[in-house]
Amino acid sequence: MARRILVVEDEAPIREMVCFVLEQNGFQPVEAEDYDSAVNKLxxxxxxLILLDxxxxxGSGLQFIKHLKREAMTRDIPVVMLTARGEEEDRVRGLETGADDYITKPFSPQGVGGAH
Known part of the structure; x- marks a missing residue:
């Protein structure tokens, strides 16, 4: 069975491109366009894995991570921030909040889909 990846991104062109690349690499993407729909997809x-703007x-991606990490059933799901916030302090804050990795936009689509 394909690994499910929740793609939480409000910009439809980016979300659709990420989902396309994931599908081409054998993953099963699940789309969420805002905070509430992301929570509902949990x-x-x-x-x-969760790719999170x-x-x-x-709500913010950081709020979503806090929600995720509070729940015993979801706290171990890896989260990769996929965001335009590229300052070092943003990266540190994202990782300290609980993200497992941090990718800044613009990014290489192959870099998103190539990690098996």
């Missing part, structure tokens, strides 16, 4: 089967309608 159900079984759990995603194996920082700036979202309805």
């Amino acid at each position: 159900n079984e089967p759990w995603p194996d 920082w700036m979202l309608p309805g």
Whole structure:
């Protein structure tokens, strides 16, 4: 079974491109366009990984990570921030909040889809 990746991104062209690349690499992307829809997608089967934008309608990516890490069933799901916030202090804040990795926009689509 393909690994499920929750892609949380409010910009449709970026979300669609990331999902396309993931599908081409054998993953099963699940799309969420805002904070609330991302929270609603946290159900079984759990995603194996979350690609998460920082700036979202309805809440921030950091708020989402805090929500995720509070729950016993979701706290171990790896999170990769995929964001335009590229300052060193933003990267540190994202990682300290609980992100496992941090990719800044613009990014290489191959870099997103190539990690198996």
